[in-house]
Amino acid sequence: MNIGKKHFDEPHVYDDTIPYDWEQIDNIVTDIADRIKRRQVKFDNIIGLSRGGLIPGVMLSHKLNVNFVPIVWQTRDGTIKDKLTLSKYNDEANLIVDDLIDSGETYFQIKKYAPMAKYCALFNKQYSIALDYWGTTLYNEHRWLDFPWEKQ
Numbered sequence: 336m337n338i339g340k341k342h343f344d345e346p347h348v349y350d351d352t353i354p355y356d357w358e359q360i361d362n363i364v365t366d367i368a369d370r371i372k373r374r375q376v377k378f379d380n381i382i383g384l385s386r387g388g389l390i391p392g393v394m395l396s397h398k399l400n401v402n403f404v405p406i407v408w409q410t411r412d413g414t415i416k417d418k419l420t421l422s423k424y425n426d427e428a429n430l431i432v433d434d435l436i437d438s439g440e441t442y443f444q445i446k447k448y449a450p451m452a453k454y455c456a457l458f459n460k461q462y463s464i465a466l467d468y469w470g471t472t473l474y475n476e477h478r479w480l481d482f483p484w485e486k487q
Contacts, residue, residue: 345361352481353473360483363457363470364391369396370468371430379428382421382452384408384441387434390484391457395432400430410441418448424474425449 356382371378376400383392385407396403404424424431431451436442436459445454453470462474474482 347377350480353476354481355483357483360391360457361394364394365456367455367468367470368395373401377428378430378453379426380404380430382406382424382429382431384433385432385443387399387482388432388456390482391434392432395430395455401430408441410444416444421445421448424452426451427453429453432456434458434464434482436469437465438465471487 346417377398380402381392381396381399382404382471383389383396383406385405386409389405391404392405395401404420406420408421409415409417412460425448429449430456431449431452433445433454433456434439436456439461442454442456442461442464445452451466456466457470458480459466459469459478460474462472
């Protein structure tokens with residue numbers, strides 16, 4: 336199933352998908368958590384961006400034993416952006432988590448309101464965006480990433 340066709344008016348944008356299962360996602364989140372622990376970084380909060388960053392954010396918060404804070408920030412599926420709440424977490428003790436840096440639009444919006452917060456994504460498709468923490472880079476990859484939490 337091509338999830339990209341469900342979410343976009345232009346079905347030709349994504350011709351193929353890259354499927355990920357729960358084990359692969361858990362391995363990526365574990366790798367990120369291990370890197371954070373090796374650097375001996377302590378976060379006060381893990382901020383999960385809805386929708387894609389909620390599940391990875393919760394997973395990471397459990398692995399690091401850190402408080403989880405969900406924030407509504409819709410780029411693809413709507414226009415709601417909780418700017419006020421996000422701005423309260425604008426310091427290096429907070430890690431913002433998303434599933435994917437695709438175009439970079441969400442990343443740049445978030446950094447406008449919380450420039451000091453650290454940023455993490457499971458996948459980064461943009462070589463020009465240097466994240467604080469990431470799982471996998473997929474530069475020049477145009478296929479839709481099919482996450483297990485998006486399956487119907």
